[in-house]
Amino acid sequence: MKLIVTKFGGTSVGTIDRIKSVAKRIKNEVNNGYNVIVVVSAMAGETNRLIKLVESLTNDYRTSEYDTVISSGEQVTSGLLAIALNELGIKSKSYQGWQIPFETDNNFSKANIKEIKQEKILFDINDGYVIVVPGFQGVYQNRVTTLGRGGSDTSAVALAAAFGAERCDIYTDVDGVYTADPRIVANALKLETITFEEMLELASQGAKVLQTRSVALAMNHNVKLQVLSSFENKTGTFIINERQKSMEETIISGITYTSNEAKITLFNVIDKPGQAAMIFGALADQGINVDMIVQTSTKDGEATDITFTVLKSDLLSTKEIIENLKNTIKFKNMVEDSKVSKISVVGSGMRTKPGVAKTMFKTLSDNNINIQVISTSEIKISVLVSSDYTELAVRTLHDAFGLGKDIKTKILIN
Numbered sequence: 381m382k383l384i385v386t387k388f389g390g391t392s393v394g395t396i397d398r399i400k401s402v403a404k405r406i407k408n409e410v411n412n413g414y415n416v417i418v419v420v421s422a423m424a425g426e427t428n429r430l431i432k433l434v435e436s437l438t439n440d441y442r443t444s445e446y447d448t449v450i451s452s453g454e455q456v457t458s459g460l461l462a463i464a465l466n467e468l469g470i471k472s473k474s475y476q477g478w479q480i481p482f483e484t485d486n487n488f489s490k491a492n493i494k495e496i497k498q499e500k501i502l503f504d505i506n507d508g509y510v511i512v513v514p515g516f517q518g519v520y521q522n523r524v525t526t527l528g529r530g531g532s533d534t535s536a537v538a539l540a541a542a543f544g545a546e547r548c549d550i551y552t553d554v555d556g557v558y559t560a561d562p563r564i565v566a567n568a569l570k571l572e573t574i575t576f577e578e579m580l581e582l583a584s585q586g587a588k589v590l591q592t593r594s595v596a597l598a599m600n601h602n603v604k605l606q607v608l609s610s611f612e613n614k615t616g617t618f619i620i621n622e623r624q625k626s627m628e629e630t631i632i633s634g635i636t637y638t639s640n641e642a643k644i645t646l647f648n649v650i651d652k653p654g655q656a657a658m659i660f661g662a663l664a665d666q667g668i669n670v671d672m673i674v675q676t677s678t679k680d681g682e683a684t685d686i687t688f689t690v691l692k693s694d695l696l697s698t699k700e701i702i703e704n705l706k707n708t709i710k711f712k713n714m715v716e717d718s719k720v721s722k723i724s725v726v727g728s729g730m731r732t733k734p735g736v737a738k739t740m741f742k743t744l745s746d747n748n749i750n751i752q753v754i755s756t757s758e759i760k761i762s763v764l765v766s767s768d769y770t771e772l773a774v775r776t777l778h779d780a781f782g783l784g785k786d787i788k789t790k791i792l793i794n
Contacts, residue, residue, distance in 0.1 A: 387536035392610035394424035422453025454514030477517030484518035533594035541601035556617035567784035586638030631729030648712035
């Protein structure tokens with residue numbers, strides 16, 4: 381069975397005319413011999429409107445009623461698209477998450493997928509129907525759940541994995557993955573291919589093309605992904621398995637940034653075993669994710685300064701938790717800074733090519749950009765800088781690594 385999964389974001393289905401355009405695109409896929417499962421987001425701006433309605437009544441986001449409200453936008457879009465397809469002569473049905481069922485755990489607003497039942501959808505696909513599914517919807521014991529913001533990408537990948545789709549096309553308002561944000565770097569180039577691992581790093585470090593969970597899921601299940609524009613008829617960027625190598629591998633694939641983090645420094649923490657475990661254990665217990673961490677000894681060697689970053693949305697909760705630990709871990713004072721940005725250089729080529737850190741640090745130094753914190757992985761180097769220098773850092777690093785020049789087409793070897 382030739383099957384593809386397509387996902388259309390909120391901008392792509394933002395008006396009735398755009399929904400009609402999406403229906404025509406899907407009709408073309410059907411005419412090309414494909415069975416199609418379509419995943420849709422809510423119309424642009426609708427989810428934010430629904431969240432504000434909930435916020436007018438409560439700040440509790442972890443309830444089934446919250447998920448019931450904010451998932452309703454996708455229900456509307458799925459029904460409208462099914463109607464548009466039927467009007468074009470394409471047999472179509474919409475399925476809500478509970479009807480499939482798309483089973484999850486009970487972690488409301490951030491649910492994890494457990495199982496996707498296939499029987500109903502397979503029956504209708506074999507009967508010639510295009511299936512339209514609302515993104516990020518699930519069900520737990522007959523209660524609606526959601527997968528979290530951006531979860532429609534995850535829904536699409538999960539369906540592609542469950543049904544063994546030939547590929548999963550993620551349609552957005554951009555035509556692929558770029559070497560940097562084109563709004564900041566005028567000569568940023570669209571990549572023809574990028575590895576799952578590189579895309580996962582870019583997504584987790586601030587690139588907004590794909591949701592991090594969806595990339596990890598695609599990598600784990602080897603789902604062929606393509607990111608492309610719903611407003612243009614051209615090939616996008618393919619996210620490929622790492623086993624495929626290019627004959628002339630690009631060292632750096634992209635520069636990305638995020639300004640959604642805040643820095644906290646605890647000064648003069650008594651230096652003894654268990655201090656870090658106590659601090660970060662308390663944060664983890666409250667669901668707060670810590671990103672960058674640096675620990676430095678004071679001059680006398682009897683204390684340390686501990687610096688770390690959290691999401692800005694978690695800053696107030698983090699401060700409260702740390703203040704409650706003050707008498708236990710005995711630090712002198714705590715300083716916060718929310719005017720920071722994390723700049724990341726990502727590329728699988730840095731595994732085997734030395735000098736990436738040298739180029740990055742020298743470029744920032746030459747432009748008088750001070751590095752506050754550094755963190756690394758095998759294929760990524762991230763630095764924390766003042767948010768005043770975000771755009772300058774991204775542009776100068778993009779130029780320093782030659783990403784604005786023509787990148788030769790990658791020839792893939794299986």
